[in-house]
Amino acid sequence: MTWDQWLAERAGLRHERGVDRIDPVLRDDSMIDLASNDYLGLARDARVVEAAVAATERYGAGAGASRLVTGTLPVHRELESALCELTEWPAALAFSSGYTANLGAVTALTGRGAHILLDAHAHASLHDAARMSRSPYDVFAHNDPADLDARLRRLDGARVLVAVESIYSVLGDAAPLAELHAVCRRHDALLLVDEAHGIGVAGDGGGRVRALGLAGATDLVVTVTLSKSLGAQGGAVLSGRPMRDHLVNSARSFIFDTGLAPAAAGAATEAARIIATRPALAEAVHVRAAVIAEQCGITSAAGAVQSVPMPGPLEAVAAREELRSAGVLVGCFRPPSVPDGVSRLRITARADLPLDVVGSAAARVRAVSARTERVMT
Ligand SMILES: Cc1ncc(COP(=O)(O)O)c(C=O)c1O
Incomplete structure (x- = not known):
């Protein structure tokens, strides 16, 4: 097998399993970013x-x-x-x-x-x-x-x-x-x-x-x-x-x-x-994380990171894309990047986003993930 054939075989397998990854440029200030790890908004302070x-x-x-x-x-x-x-x-x-x-x-x-x-x-x-x-x-x-x-x-x-x-x-x-x-x-x-x-x-x-x-x-x-x-x-x-x-x-x-x-x-x-x-920065993350947890029915949130399980990798990608079209960026984690093998939407709380913006974005996440669950059952 040539290297080209081997690469094509690996790409085919990834595609079949729904775990293709790309590195898109998503930075767009008009989007609500619940995907990055800049929890305190300090990257652009x-x-x-x-x-x-x-x-x-x-x-x-x-x-x-x-x-x-x-x-x-x-x-x-x-x-x-x-x-x-x-x-x-x-x-x-x-x-x-x-x-x-x-x-x-x-x-x-x-x-x-x-x-x-x-x-x-x-x-x-x-x-x-x-x-x-x-x-x-x-x-x-x-x-x-x-x-x-x-x-x-x-x-x-x-x-x-x-x-x-x-x-x-x-x-x-x-x-x-x-x-x-x-x-x-x-x-x-x-x-x-x-x-x-x-x-x-x-x-x-x-x-x-x-x-x-x-x-x-x-x-x-x-x-x-x-x-x-x-x-x-x-x-x-x-x-x-x-x-x-x-x-x-x-x-x-x-x-x-x-x-x-x-x-x-x-x-x-x-x-x-x-x-x-400025301990108020950490507090602002906790408050926003609580809003996301409440909207998305999550009980285990300890910090900025939360996640909503999805039925599979393809559904997780579809949900992320739907949210992106609606102006909300969330993470889409699929095998092998999930420790329990369950594909997820990963949502992060950010201290620098207004509370009402976080609340309405989280409500969208909930609506999209709930619909995906209904389609799958
Ligand atoms: C738990 C954990 N440890 C280590 C790292 C690696 O950190 P860095 O991105 O600075 O290499 C990450 C980042 O993804 C992480 O989530």
Whole structure:
């Protein structure tokens, strides 16, 4: 089979299963955007944009080298301090994305002699990290501390890293973090919490780990992305100092990657400062998320992300297109991007959208999804 034939075969299979993906340009200010992850509207906040411009003018368009060579700039230090202040962790290490932060943290903390347990709904980057680590890894039942406990008991004596999300990226439900942490502590396991969808939104913006009083625990480490609530790009690991030192020396996606671009670092620093001083932003997300939940009959909303299950991938695409024609952008998540195999419309709450606009857009989502359900039954 030639490469062309192989590509045509793969495209045919995708089409048959209704899981074709494209990368359309959808940015259109006339649309109501309930699809993006810019939960606080900071990506276009004038202060954040200005900080990106100022950092670019001061340091250039790129960091120019790995952080360990000449790529560490004052703006990276400022970013790391601002993240520590926001989340109440003693140390932070910035990466070029949330994806590489997860790769770096998981692989640097595991390897030979270690085991990894992932929540069944954990993000693809955590699965990829587990694969790259060369440690044996397994999943435990989603949000189930008892299943985690049973699995850790079987691994007693081993060095185990447990990885979960604080608020799940597709279904939008929250992890029982205090219970999971207590189970990990009983078994001397290290708990990694991916706060991609918690930072900026949970608690008063400092994330769920801080809200639960767990920031600074020595058997816990947090990863974040700077690309959602912080409106920029990049990622970070929040930890104690010894853990940061270890990552600087061992995290390959930190060592062998060019430092975060100055524009992204400057923007995220400003965004973190804004979030730290304006808890009303997180509150505005909660209020809008409650409106969406009520309109769409969702009970598990913990942050900005919510989802409505659809009968299948084709129905999900049709519903997204119908909503798009009506001026409402929602996410359409299909296998393999859904942890439970169920295609969904993914709806996000945004602090910068007026309440009545969110309410009427959510009512449209409800009407379209209800009609799809009726057609299918
Ligand atoms: C839970 C979770 N972790 C990590 C990432 C990766 O973050 P980034 O987009 O900054 O690479 C995402 C983004 O989709 C995410 O949802």
